[in-house]
Amino acid sequence: QSVLTQSLSASGTPGQRVIISCSGSSSNIGSNSVFWYRQLPGTAPKLLIYNNNQRPSGVPDRFSGSKSGTSGSLAISGLRSEDEADYYCAAWDDTLTGPVFGGGTKLTVL
Amino acid sequence: QVQLVQSGAEVKKPGSSVKVSCKASGGTFISDAISWVRQAPGQGLEWMGVIIPIFGTADYSQRFQDRVRITADESTSTAYLELSSLRSEDTAVYYCAIPYGGSNSVYYDDWGQGTLVTVSS
Numbered sequence: 477q478s479v480l481t482q483s484l485s486a487s488g489t490p491g492q493r494v495i496i497s498c499s500g501s502s503s504n505i506g507s508n509s510v511f512w513y514r515q516l517p518g519t520a521p522k523l524l525i526y527n528n529n530q531r532p533s534g535v536p537d538r539f540s541g542s543k544s545g546t547s548g549s550l551a552i553s554g555l556r557s558e559d560e561a562d563y564y565c566a567a568w569d570d571t572l573t574g575p576v577f578g579g580g581t582k583l584t585v586l
Numbered sequence: 587q588v589q590l591v592q593s594g595a596e597v598k599k600p601g602s603s604v605k606v607s608c609k610a611s612g613g614t615f616i617s618d619a620i621s622w623v624r625q626a627p628g629q630g631l632e633w634m635g636v637i638i639p640i641f642g643t644a645d646y647s648q649r650f651q652d653r654v655r656i657t658a659d660e661s662t663s664t665a666y667l668e669l670s671s672l673r674s675e676d677t678a679v680y681y682c683a684i685p686y687g688g689s690n691s692v693y694y695d696d697w698g699q700g701t702l703v704t705v706s707s
Contacts, residue, residue: 478630511692513631520681520697521631532695564631566692574647575621575685575692579630 479504479576480565487584493553496581498565500546504576508568510548512541515562515580524563525550557585588613590620590682590698597704603670606701608682613696615663616640619689622656622667625700626678634680636689637665645689672705679703 481499488494498510510528513521523532525541528548540551548565565578593607608620621636635646639658646654655668665682682698685691 509692513694520683520700521694523693523695526693566631568690568692572648573645573690574636575623575633577631577633 478579479569479572480567480578482563482565482578482581484579485582485584487586488552488555489586490555490557492555493551494555494583496550496552496563496565496583498548498550498578500548500567500576502546503571504546504567504569505543505548506546507570510541510543511566512539512548512550513564513566515564521564552583555585559583560585588618588684588696590684590696592680592682592698592701595702595704597706598672600673600705600707602672603668604672604703605666605668606680606682606703608665608667608698610663610665610684613684615658616660619685619691620656620658620665621683621685621689621694622654622665622680623683623694624678624680626675629678634667636685638689639665669703672703674705677703677705 512525515521528543529541538554562580564580569576589611591609619638622634635656637644637656644656658665679700683694684696686693
């Protein structure tokens with residue numbers, strides 16, 4: 477059971493905009509930044525969004541993040557087939573004194 | 587960019603221990619923190635602990651506190667994760683990663699390739 481809650485799956489057609497949500501609590505998202513990772517099968521996760529809405533260099537501006545209260549969201553616009561992957565949210569947890577992750581959302585491009 | 591290269595896959599019996607290594611190159615090993623994160627088959631990511639080699643002490647997830655030990659060898663720029671009293675639920679891919687911004691950061695930009703540990707009788 478993951479500390480952060482994500483929907484198991486999401487889907488969209490090419491060109492669409494998809495939003496993936498992540499729900500936490502006051503001890504993690506409520507008081508710390510949200511991070512988003514993308515993972516392709518058989519590979520390590522890759523950082524997509526940090527500090528709620530910042531993109532590392534090389535990440536296209538089709539990816540954007542936001543945070544409100546104890547929830548975070550990842551939006552992917554102009555959906556492409558190569559966006560099919562698992563997406564994980566993460567945040568520092570002040571009570572557990574460590575990073576916590578969501579269970580992951582599998583994105584399918586129809 | 588730091589390169590992290592992990593040791594190969596392991597098959598272990600229940601009740602035994604496993605030690606996974608993570609060799610770093612291209613960075614400042616002594617001052618960079620190194621975290622360990624695991625992922626059971628079809629499951630999410632789970633943080634296990636972190637070490638800053640220059641300090642030598644590690645912080646652990648409460649969930650693994652009594653079974654895990656993270657160490658670092660500065661002479662070889664290698665970090666180690668040792669997990670004891672293995673059970674089938676410990677079957678997972680174990681990743682090392684560098685949390686940029688300090689040991690309490692969630693900014694993981696460099697990851698090892700992962701090490702599959704299978705626990706089976």
